[in-house]
Amino acid sequence: MSDPLLKVETLTKHYALGAGFLKMTIPVVRAVEDVSFSVQAGETLCIVGESGCGKSTIARLLMRIAEPTSGRILIDGTDIAGLKRQALRAWRRRMQMIFQDPYSSLNPRLTAGQIITEPAENFERLSRNQRKALAADLLTKVGMSPEMMHRLPSELSGGQRQRLGIARALSLQPSLIIADEAVSALDVSVQAQILNLLMDLQQQMGIAFIFISHDLSVVEHIGDRVAVMYLGRIVELAPCDALFANPVHPYTEALIAAAPVPDPTRVRLEVPVEGEVPSPINPPSGCAFHPRCPLAVERCRLEVPPLVPMADGRVVACHVRAPASHIPVDLTARENSSLAAVAEPHLLS
């Protein structure tokens, strides 16, 4: 297996909420806690989980829109987590983002052509002809007519605006695109067109995707691997087919059980999960899922379960379904073999 394009190691983001009476009492939102994963060139890693579990915070940390509290973000081996503005610039063009709401993320006063060539012009001066040729090429790539370069965002449909967002993300020929709920604002038929476009572009250009979604049917359609998050942590990371055929973590099982089933012949798993997602300001002790878990035992209340590699290449954080004795001997011997080492499924291949 080649070195990953992106490697995230023990990434953590805590937001301090205002000022308390004493310094010690400032409440902290534990948005992302000790998250590790990697992305290979050309693959699609999906991140799923309920609202507030930390998906968008991961996207913002990777794009360096938010500063990590701790952890490393390695692109081709270079840690960009600590880089300052100028040094970061060169790496910025390697990663681009597509947003949920294409309308609010596009400047309403610029034409489609100006919008999609703007990132390239931030890096190099383009002549009028070069700009026009680039705009025509990018619009064609995303299945739009080059004539559309003169239109304003308000003159385009929702699907066309999202295509524009994709064209803009492509303009710097990135190695990785982070798509945060990129199709959730669109009609189902338009969603399918945009997903197919993304998959075609990936095949043609070898781009890797981090696809953030709360919609499991979208994830099942597009993902190579899936990371399931609960209250800031990854609880299961598995190849897409294996995850949907045989979810191991009780939370993954519950998410799949709760999702609408398009195929009525498919057998539904029955895992009742009660209660609300707890607050990330005061997460439960041990496994954060234990108050809602039908399988919870005493240990789940006391200890945070490490991500443990399973025989089929997935990693799971669950004292009941993936007890730590599953860790292969060479991994248990590894110093500090907790989350950082075992969350890396490629170590197992």
Ligand SMILES: Nc1ncnc2c1ncn2[C@@H]1O[C@H](COP(=O)(O)OP(=O)(O)OP(=O)(O)O)[C@@H](O)[C@H]1O
């Ligand atoms: N700037 C901020 N200040 C304080 N708390 C924040 C901030 N940004 C996010 N949070 C909190 O961090 C947690 C994770 O938020 P995040 O937006 O990453 O979740 P999410 O999984 O993307 O949810 P959604 O699907 O609703 O966007 C939430 O509890 C959120 O309220």
